[in-house]
Amino acid sequence: MKFTLNLAAKEFSSSNLVLISAFQKTIPAKGKAKEQQVLANTHWSKDVKAKFESIKTSSNFTGSLGDKFTFHLDNGTTVLAYGLGDKTKLDFEGLRNEAAKITTMLQATHKEVAIQFDGFVLKSKSEESLNALVEGMELASYKFDRHLSKKNESKLKDVILDSSIKKTSAKKLQSVLDSTLIVTESIGVARDFVNEAPNILRSTVYAKQVLADIKGVKGVKSKVLGKAELKKEKMGLFLSVNAGSAYEPQLVHLTYTPSKVTKNTKHIALVGKGLVFDTGGYSLKPGGSMMNMKFDMAGSSTVYAAFRAVAKLGLNVKVTCILGMTDNAVNEHATMPDSIVKGRNGMSVEILNTDAEGRLVLADCLDYACDQKPDAIIDSATLTGAVLVSLGNQVCGIMGNNKKLTDKILKSAKTTDEYMWELPIIKEFHEDMKSPIADLKNIGGSSFGGSSKAAAFLSNFVKNDIPWAHLDIAGIGDSQGHKAYCPAKGASGLIIRTLVDFLKNS
Template identity: 35%
Template sequence: MKFSMKVGKPETVAADCVVALVHTGGALGIAAQALDAATGGLVAAAVKSGDISGKPGSTLLLRGLPGIEAQRVLLVGAGEAGKLDAKTFGKAIGPGVKALLATGAKSVAFGPAEALADRDAAWAVQQIVVALRDATYRFTQFKSDKGEDAKLASVFFLATDDEKEVKAAIAAGVALANGIELTKTLGNLPGNVCTPTYLAETAEGIAKEFKGKLKIEVLERKDIEALGMGSFLSVTAGTVEPPKFIVLNYAGGAKKAAPVVLVGKGITFDTGGISLKPGEAMDEMKYDMCGAGSVLGTFRALVELGLKLNVVGLIPTCENMPSGTATRPGDIVKSMSGQTIEILNTDAEGRLILCDALTYAERFKPAAVVDIATLTGACIIALGGVNSGLFSKNDELADQLLAAGKTMLDPAWRLPLDDEYQEQLKSNFADMANIGGRPAGSVTAACFLSRFTKAYDWAHLDIAGTAWKGGAAKGATGRPVPLLIEFLRQRAAA
């Protein structure tokens, strides 16, 4: 699908379909007003007939209107006039895109952009690009019948005096969509394909695509052993797949500026180890590397965007499998930090690989560290699939991440990280246990990670409920790439 900017008017643009907003009470948006004038009032008449309510997401397709160039006009409801905001716009995009793709249109024109109460026109353009790419994304590489590609091939955004801004917004939307799509594809791949080696090769592929803009280093088992990452290595004990520790380095900012470090959990398949998971829906444990996938997707987008910021990506990746050599409940391991851990449950393995990566992050003297992980089922119980869980003791960093999620309609919710919860991690035999029992499971997991982050500002995103969907809609979502990209954009602009 090709996205571009056109200078033109809705009534004269050569496209198979023009999309225009209408509001409750019969009010017409900017494009709809122009189309109505060109057709002698036919658009207003269609709205007044009651065929479209104007409520967010309502749609009406009109064909063969006289006086305009396009074959079709798709009216999309946008709520009350003068009160269009990001949330309302978000509600309108999905149904609007679905109705558009249901037509036979091969080209479509949007715009000119409506004024939003809390966002600029560039934001709206980006959201449309991402929504169209998301709606046309298909994961079919293992299917004999690939199905039909989307008919829609060309998308135009009409502009008048803001051509430069519209072009930049399109480019930003495409870069973001590319990152989201990579994250979704990595998540959807089966565990026998998307191994730690595959993730490392994917990272190398990104570096090769953007030659000279991204440095990559892949540490092998012997390197991980030399670093003293006993906690990370304990998770790999039961599998024949070699672990990898992927280090990405993007130097887009000032040479001596401290980097932002993103750490992604990369368990490419999680059986639970000796603490074996129930068989039902265990296939979805291929998604336990979505933290790593989101870091790779974010790097794919930020390099394409050319953000003026230094960013490091750390991805500890391995499988968690049961075997005669697997780590047992009750085993004690030594982390890179020197702290010892009693492993009471081998299914609480994500924190065991992350803690060593978080210790490794210290060497970069980071401005901030954010880890992203499908860490706990408890977070799904707490927040469902709407909000990602956010944990941090740094209010400023937490506020930046929350604001970024809100801006990109990729929300997070801040959960507590009080010291009192640390009591649940006490061990009679080691410095700490790797679990704190059922109460506040997502909180105690974050508390565990916090013990390895005292040298810098840190936040943890638990994406167990938001990284993928189950059931009939099963598939990776690409979250929280939009949140992370906006967070980095704001840091770059500061």
């Protein structure tokens, strides 16, 4: 969709459809009179209010959340009044969700809509309201239909944001709009990668597409390490996961350097698990659990999308992005349970379960990331089913070795209205990941605390006291239909906005 700001507007920009907000207020009970819910529309123009009140059925419309009322002005313009409920209870996440619902409703019927933006501004915060409104609309318009012979294309192409805000605010609001569209575009790219079929998005194809997508972006350098290079790097754990694959492993190394680097410029490394498909290896998954394992690379697409957005926004933070790509397949060369393999950092790992493979790829990638000397490392992975047991399928788990870092990420999650909760890594979890015949083992002695034990394992590969945070997105990487701006089925793109906000404020 194309978004256009129309500031200092004195009339509607569209003769097709005008969208206005409506709110609901409560009149307390007095005497024998019961409490009443009535329409709050003092922000409507006189002519719109007069036309609305001339319609007998308008008295039934109270502006309750999601309620709709359509009427026509004398010049033929259609006006859609959309209820946002009690304004004192509406927050930016609520606005984001309602904007998504509006988009879903309109995209099948209208080519253009003029939104009376002032009526959607919450708490007099026009910039934050613009961001939430556009995010909701853009994210809801996403479709993954590249393999459909008949595509159901959206009719909605033009959105005009009419506002009485003075034109002196144009530069600031346009910047917010442009930045929001870069982030939502990057989320769309991540969703496309995750939704793509695994027979198409092999590790080698994935690496090529990432490089093609980021090519030409100012400040970005890239390189790819294949099997030969990973052997030279002594990434035995990463290679052990790839051993059963017919396709080469790929470590994509991206670096964004801002145009003005000073001694205060922070350097953040992002590391992502890119398992383009996970059979479980010899520890084979049951058939039902193997479905949707194309989503096992969502961690890599999440950090890549955040990296992409930061680079395109030209933010003043240096970012290294490390993506570990392979599939976990079975052939005569595949790693067997009970194998002992040495990681890049020299530690030996007893691989008791080949389905606990993501942590093996991440381990070598984390050690590699440490050599880039970042100020902090954040990894993202669909790592454990245990995180769903702990937090459900709507909350991202965060663990780490530095409270200051995890608190900053949690603050960004709160700012962007994304759900995240910290899980502990206690001494006993570290002890449980030790093997009697190797330095470490890749699964704990019991399934309890599985997410934190996986993080305890990964912590052994973060060196030089670098602050590190691990994001387990296994629960929230896909099918988050409880949010109107996420597809009911398929990649969600959640946590990307959190990471961009964190990097923006680094």
